[in-house]
Amino acid sequence: MDQRSFQAAAKSGNIDQLYELIHEDPYVLDKIDNVPFIDTPLHVAALAGTTEFAMEMMHLKPSFARKLNADGLTPLHLAVDHGHFWLALELVKVDPSLVRLKGRQGMTPLLLAVSKKKIDLISEFFLVCPKSIVDANVNGENALHIAVKNNEPREGVLIVLKVLMGWILRLCQKDAERTETRVMNCRDKDGNTPLHLAAYHNNHKAMRLMLKSSNVNVNIENKNGLTVLDVAVLLRREGNRWGSWCGVERVVKWHGGKRSASLVKSKTTSDILGSKLTWCESRRTRSIRSYSWISEERRNALLVVATLIITATYQTVLQPPGGVSDSGESSNATSNVTTSGEKAGSVVMDDGDFLWLWIWNSVGFTFATLLTVSLLVSGQESGFWYLPLFIPLLLAYDAAGQVISPNKTVNDKGNLVCFIILLIWVLLVWFWDRLQSKRAKARGPKSGLVWEGFTTLDQARGVTPSKKSVIM
Incomplete structure (x- = not known):
């Protein structure tokens, strides 16, 4: 055609x-x-x-x-x-x-x-x-x-x-x-x-x-090793319009432009990969790997549970069992127990009961808060921008605890024990990580596919894989 x-x-x-x-x-x-x-x-x-x-x-x-x-x-x-x-x-x-x-x-x-x-x-x-x-x-x-x-x-x-x-x-x-x-x-x-x-x-x-x-x-170097400011200075020196090029230099400097000679020598990707793995990098990698297995549905469910725990523990501080006293000395008509509160608004319970309540309530509140932050960032980004959401809540929680505590000594003891429990938990997680890491090298049936990490017996059976540890 x-x-x-x-x-x-x-x-x-x-x-x-x-x-x-x-x-x-x-x-x-x-x-x-x-x-x-x-x-x-x-x-x-x-x-x-x-x-x-x-x-x-x-x-x-x-x-x-x-x-x-x-x-x-x-x-x-x-x-x-x-x-x-x-x-x-x-x-x-x-x-x-x-x-x-x-x-x-x-x-x-x-x-x-x-x-x-x-x-x-x-x-x-x-x-x-x-x-x-x-x-x-x-x-x-x-x-x-x-x-x-x-x-x-x-x-x-x-x-x-x-x-x-x-x-x-x-x-x-x-x-x-x-x-x-x-x-x-x-x-x-x-x-x-x-x-x-x-x-x-x-x-x-x-x-x-x-x-x-x-x-x-503004400080990217071209193949000749020149930044934008280098270009402006070079052309000015070659006899181009002085005032005009000075204007370019001022604009670039105002936005942080520097000469290539004054830039800090940056590491190449090869330098970074060849360097020793830092503790922060190791924890971040573990965190990302730890949370990568969680499905979106389970992640949302955990967030709901953590939110409920935060709400319940915070409400306990606002409305402690038995209520609060109206004055420094208050007696319970039914139990004939006199509190040792030194100020109005302190709890109507003895020091020992309040101490145990404050310790475990604080542990639950802190763990739930940390879990919420961890699930929000999922190890993929910095939690810095989420801190303004939780720091005021933590400070308000502590301030409320000081108000309802019978005296300052009891409150300080409770906070110290709470901190020790959290520290023990971190050490236990670290120890469990090391133990599981050693066991994993010798664990599993004699199978080439299992040894190579291609599959596991649990995966073949259809069992949901369990994580070695939970990073808080």
């Missing part, structure tokens, strides 16, 4: 002619699809801007949309390059992943839209395919690199850069912070970040836009 007939139908948008050609040869589209690099009818329609024909072809042969022609371009690349806005939108509505298809030199349709300053298309592509912001070409250049390099005219660059930064700073996905870090600190083939390029071009406004990101690293 004459390929020119198909091209003529695609250019004119003649759908009737398309089906006439299919009537003549039902396998014609499959024959075109079998050619590795070819201008399909969809390519021709995208180039000509015949939207209805393109969408008809898109539904007949969706694979054409992902095919590269001899120039290394997909139909969406052609639509973007020739400014066919509505045709491009119709294509991505059918398949949003087309935005991330890499063509010639690794350019995606999004990167091409950035280089062509197609503002409206850039924003539409972000809406339909948010992850496309991380894509880079074969030179390692992402959308920010291209926007900064494409510096003619300057105002056009700023408009594109404003759109890109506006999207990056508004990301709220689960991995938004990681995505922002990847984009802002991406290095091209020369090791330059977008901020390096802005410094090379003496583009103050572009630098200020990118420095709004809290995840941008």
Whole structure:
């Protein structure tokens, strides 16, 4: 079949002619699809801007949309390059992943839209395919690199850069912070970040836009060992406009920029892996492994139980058994027991009973609180940000205990014994870890699969694996 007939139908948008050609040869589209690099009818329609024909072809042969022609371009690349806005939108509505298809030199349709300053298309592509912001070409250049390099005219660059930064700073996905870090600190083939390029071009406004990101690293070195501040100083010394480059230096220094010579020598990944495992690293690894087996349902159940224990133990402090006295001396009419309370609000029970109540109630309250924090972080992150939730509760618990205690000596004794019990528990967990670690080396049936850690007898029997220890 004459390929020119198909091209003529695609250019004119003649759908009737398309089906006439299919009537003549039902396998014609499959024959075109079998050619590795070819201008399909969809390519021709995208180039000509015949939207209805393109969408008809898109539904007949969706694979054409992902095919590269001899120039290394997909139909969406052609639509973007020739400014066919509505045709491009119709294509991505059918398949949003087309935005991330890499063509010639690794350019995606999004990167091409950035280089062509197609503002409206850039924003539409972000809406339909948010992850496309991380894509880079074969030179390692992402959308920010291209926007900064494409510096003619300057105002056009700023408009594109404003759109890109506006999207990056508004990301709220689960991995938004990681995505922002990847984009802002991406290095091209020369090791330059977008901020390096802005410094090379003496583009103050572009630098200020990118420095709004809290995840941008101003002290990354390129392959020549130059930081952004090094670039500014070097170009100033080469005779470029003194006042202008001093302004760049001030901006970079204000955001923590330093010369490469003044940076603390950082360890490589090999240095870290080859170093001795610290105690903190060991405990964190054990914690992550310990909690990785817990299913989401069991984790939620444990959180509910821990919350109930916290509530019950805290309520015991607020409303102790027998109530509290109204004055320093109070007698119980039924039991004829006189308390030794020295202040109003102390418990109506003798010192020994209160001491045991305070010890075990405090142990339960502390363990439940620690378990809650451990389950919240699950060993994956620092518990620092959860401390404001629990430290005020612990302080209020201790303050309430001081109020209801018969005297300060009893309260101090209770706190000391509680601390000793917690310390003993930590030592027991540590001892049990060591014991189980030694037993595990000789434990289990004589089986190659068990010895190699491939399976266990309990797993084969369908028994839920039990943990060696609980990390608090």
